[in-house]
Amino acid sequence: MKITGEESDEKLMNAYAVSGDSHAFVFLYKRYEQRLFGYFARRLFSGHQAQAGDLFQRTWLKVHESRDKFDPALRFSAWIFTIAQNLLRDYISSGHVRLSRQLHDQETVGSENVADDIEAGYFQKLEWDRVCSALAEVSDLQREAFLLSVWEGFTSKEIAQLLKVSDANARQLVSRAKSALKNLLEEARS
Amino acid sequence: MTEFIGPSEEVSRDLINAISGALKEEKKSRSLRLGRVLLLSTLTTLLLSCPLYFMFREELSLAWKLAMGFWWLCLTVGFYLYYLPQPRLEVPGYLSPWILAKILISMTVLTVIQILICPSFVFLETPFSWSPFESLTHLFMSWGGMQTCMFLCGLLMTVFGGVLSFLIVARTLKEGDSRNFTKVLAIAYLSQAPLLLVQILDGDLRPYVVFWIVGGLLGLAMALGLSRALTRLKFYFQN
Numbered sequence: 001m002k003i004t005g006e007e008s009d010e011k012l013m014n015a016y017a018v019s020g021d022s023h024a025f026v027f028l029y030k031r032y033e034q035r036l037f038g039y040f041a042r043r044l045f046s047g048h049q050a051q052a053g054d055l056f057q058r059t060w061l062k063v064h065e066s067r068d069k070f071d072p073a074l075r076f077s078a079w080i081f082t083i084a085q086n087l088l089r090d091y092i093s094s095g096h097v098r099l100s101r102q103l104h105d106q107e108t109v110g111s112e113n114v115a116d117d118i119e120a121g122y123f124q125k126l127e128w129d130r131v132c133s134a135l136a137e138v139s140d141l142q143r144e145a146f147l148l149s150v151w152e153g154f155t156s157k158e159i160a161q162l163l164k165v166s167d168a169n170a171r172q173l174v175s176r177a178k179s180a181l182k183n184l185l186e187e188a189r190s
Numbered sequence: 191m192t193e194f195i196g197p198s199e200e201v202s203r204d205l206i207n208a209i210s211g212a213l214k215e216e217k218k219s220r221s222l223r224l225g226r227v228l229l230l231s232t233l234t235t236l237l238l239s240c241p242l243y244f245m246f247r248e249e250l251s252l253a254w255k256l257a258m259g260f261w262w263l264c265l266t267v268g269f270y271l272y273y274l275p276q277p278r279l280e281v282p283g284y285l286s287p288w289i290l291a292k293i294l295i296s297m298t299v300l301t302v303i304q305i306l307i308c309p310s311f312v313f314l315e316t317p318f319s320w321s322p323f324e325s326l327t328h329l330f331m332s333w334g335g336m337q338t339c340m341f342l343c344g345l346l347m348t349v350f351g352g353v354l355s356f357l358i359v360a361r362t363l364k365e366g367d368s369r370n371f372t373k374v375l376a377i378a379y380l381s382q383a384p385l386l387l388v389q390i391l392d393g394d395l396r397p398y399v400v401f402w403i404v405g406g407l408l409g410l411a412m413a414l415g416l417s418r419a420l421t422r423l424k425f426y427f428q429n
Binding site: 016020021022025026029033034037038041042051053054056057058060061064091 | 195196197198201202205206209210212213214216217277279281282283284
């Protein structure tokens, strides 16, 4: 079967795992490169960005090692992020890093924004700092569920798989995180 | 305007090449790979054992023959792990068979070379009088006789082996990764195991074997301490 790059993640993973198709791997890699790297980069302090790169590489190496164990019934995105989550957890539990409480997002606060419009950039930065402070206030599970939903674009089913909670519980976590953040941001503004 | 969040081009290229290369290797014949492994390990053992054979000839004891057999085994396992289809990438925390193979092969070669140039093991009473380590041995002997010489021999061999192993795995070690480095050292010192056998079976060396072991243990502690300090230093500069 010729791989065109139009296939679903699961079909690409199947071609990569079963037939050893390197093109299928490259397509998968390109699809998840930014999301996966962003997952680590956003969760680590800015001083640990090199480690984000290492964890990113180790995730792909782990995917390669465990590709025979991939269950086609599961979604590939949930599987790869479970691997990423486990690696991140091990890295954090090693005691050499804390999960970032200053979640810096270069996607929204770019230096070019500030250069274009200093005033807008200033207020954007101020707002962003408030969001980061508010995020630090909610529980770890709520923060993770919120980030997976808002940043990574995961569905509640995928979040449930990743956080090992029920679907309803995942929806509840995201919803509670949103309302807590809303309250905290309103408090900060007032 | 959004800024790109992603790995560097170099990281992406290396990762894609490493995994694509591993997939290509997997498609090659297993028996051909095994043949290459056996050929390489046998040739390397013969090359390393030749000087031993020609120096001892009919005096080549069972202990030396067993040692050669053990080194052949170490080299076979080493080359097998080296040629195993796998992504050849050095990433902190990823201790691949390829890295372990590099340690096993280089340490086996280093051990045999160390033995060949050590006057107490091979160069003593041989037709070859030149040895770069001869003056060092004389110095050790003048300090405290055979006991000191064996103690320092064990210490130097272990420290040297530990430092070499550290240099090979330095890029793959994580901060505070002492467990992985201990595993690396265990593999590294495996090739030195026949040395103990040779010393125990040799009547002249047997009374001093305990000094060699004590020196080796001290060397192991020093190698671990040194590697821990160097790893901390590496991460201090990295962050």
